[in-house]
Structures are given as structure tokens and as C-alpha cells.
Amino acid sequence: MYLNIYKLSKVQFSAIQLCRFSTKVISNEQHLSNDTNSEKILKPERKSVVPANSRYIYPEFLPDPKMQWRNSLREKLERMDMIQRRKHIDIPEFFVGIIMAVTSSNLHAPNKSTRFVGICIQRLGCGLRANFTLRNIVKHVGTEMKFQLYDPTVQKIEVLRLEKRLDDELLYLRDAPNEYSSYDENMEAEFLPEGSPVPINTTLVKLKPRPWRARWERKGMKGLADLELEERFYNRAEELATPWEKYDLMKQYRKTIPEEEQKEIFAEVYSELHEVEVTRKKLKRKRVFVKPNKTI
Numbered sequence: 001m002y003l004n005i006y007k008l009s010k011v012q013f014s015a016i017q018l019c020r021f022s023t024k025v026i027s028n029e030q031h032l033s034n035d036t037n038s039e040k041i042l043k044p045e046r047k048s049v050v051p052a053n054s055r056y057i058y059p060e061f062l063p064d065p066k067m068q069w070r071n072s073l074r075e076k077l078e079r080m081d082m083i084q085r086r087k088h089i090d091i092p093e094f095f096v097g098i099i100m101a102v103t104s105s106n107l108h109a110p111n112k113s114t115r116f117v118g119i120c121i122q123r124l125g126c127g128l129r130a131n132f133t134l135r136n137i138v139k140h141v142g143t144e145m146k147f148q149l150y151d152p153t154v155q156k157i158e159v160l161r162l163e164k165r166l167d168d169e170l171l172y173l174r175d176a177p178n179e180y181s182s183y184d185e186n187m188e189a190e191f192l193p194e195g196s197p198v199p200i201n202t203t204l205v206k207l208k209p210r211p212w213r214a215r216w217e218r219k220g221m222k223g224l225a226d227l228e229l230e231e232r233f234y235n236r237a238e239e240l241a242t243p244w245e246k247y248d249l250m251k252q253y254r255k256t257i258p259e260e261e262q263k264e265i266f267a268e269v270y271s272e273l274h275e276v277e278v279t280r281k282k283l284k285r286k287r288v289f290v291k292p293n294k295t296i
Helices: 002-042 072-087 172-176 231-240 243-247 251-255 261-290
Strands: 100-103 113-122 132-139 141-148 155-160
Touching: 072 261, 100 141, 113 141, 113 172
Parallel strands: none
Antiparallel strands: 100 113, 100 155, 113 132, 132 141
């Protein structure tokens, strides 16, 4: 009888000890979980958020939408090469309609380099094949220069006036008077406050009399003034117009990259591009800052 009571008391004692130990463990776990939750609240996780306008700032990082030109391995290798190239040269944000200056190496020039200033009238291509065209009037002659964006001979790209135009292409400047394409070769850069939106230039270009290089009345350009044509030209333009194409979802899908794929590409690339921009801004601040001399 006494032995049974003693055994039972032993069992009860061990059970009480186990209960105390388990309550301690649970309380410690709750304490740790509360600490971690408080740390999460105080120090939230920083995730690299890709801005929504990346496809306008870095359009060349998006691949060709035509399926016959797609190759995932080649596209990934090209993106790596483009990032490495951006570490050596500052490629600023630019659009069609801005005034730029490009310095490129030239073996036949006295200083082994040439600088061309002009307005960007076209931007095409993707990947390492991305290119843009500048136009200016040099000695009363319309002159255009086409540059490959990632060409190793390009030494410097400067944005002298950041602005947008009403159209995605300004090829009609070839049929416009010289005053619309004339820019000083020694033009100084115009700086905008950081974070301010890109201004839109609403200038309407008046073309020279016909003949023109294209049927501009059929293009639907917003930046052109009244073309002053006969009524038959506008009637023919209405006959050939295709206003239903803006509702053709399959045609739009074939001409663009799906949004999911865009997010995947920029999520892969943006962190490195952001680091390059941050380091470049730090270097610029160091160059601008001049340490004052101590005066007696």
C-alpha cells in the first residue's frame, strides 16, 4: 500500500515537473515570438520595388516581341553585357524630342573624338541593337547621325534639354524648315529639379510645300500644323484609315511584351541598375563639392 502511494507520488511529481518545464518553454517561445514581431514592426523588410515607368526609362532591356527573334539565353547574356556597359558610361534617361550631345571616338578628328548635338527624332531596337538618331542643321544642311546606344566607341552621352514631344517619331522634321532642327553646337545643359515631371513641348511644326518624304496626312501626327492640302488628300486618308486597330487586342499583344514578363525582366535587372545610379550620383556629389581652404 505504501509502495503504491510512493510510486504514484513519484509519477505525479514527474508530471508536475514536465508541466512546469513545458510552460517555461512555451513562455520563452512566446517571448521570442513577441520580440521578433516587435523587430519586424520596428524594422520592416526592405524589398527592391521596381518602378512602374521602367519600360519607358529602360525600353532597350525588353526583348523583341516577334517570336522568331526570341532567344531567352541570348537575351539574358545581352542584359548582362548592357549592365556592364552602363557601369563604364552614363546613359541618361531620354525620349524622342530631347536635345542631346554625343561624344564618340574618331581616328580622323584632331582630338580623336567628335561631338554631335541634335534633337532625337527616332529611337529603335532592343538589347544590344538599340539605337537612336539625332538631327541638326550644320552649315545650312540637314545632318543626321545614328548612334548605337551600347557602341563601345561612344564616350559620353549628355542630355542638354529634357522634354517630350507629342509624337513618338519626329521624322517629319526632314520636311520642315531648318528653324525646327537648328541647335547650337556649344549649347549648355538645362537642369531640371530632381523629381520634377518631364515637360511636354507642344510645338506644332509647319512643313514645307510638297513633295514630302511621306504621306504625313495619313500618319495621324499630333505635332503637325495644318498641312493646307486639297480635300481629296484628306478623303483618301480617311479611306485608308484603320481606326478599328486600337481595339484589336491580338495585334497589340503581338507588338508588346506581356506585363508579367516585363516585371520578371526588370526584377532581375533593376537592383543592379539602381546600384549603378546610386554610385554615380555619389561620385557626382564628390566632384561638385569643393573643400574650402582655411583662411587666417
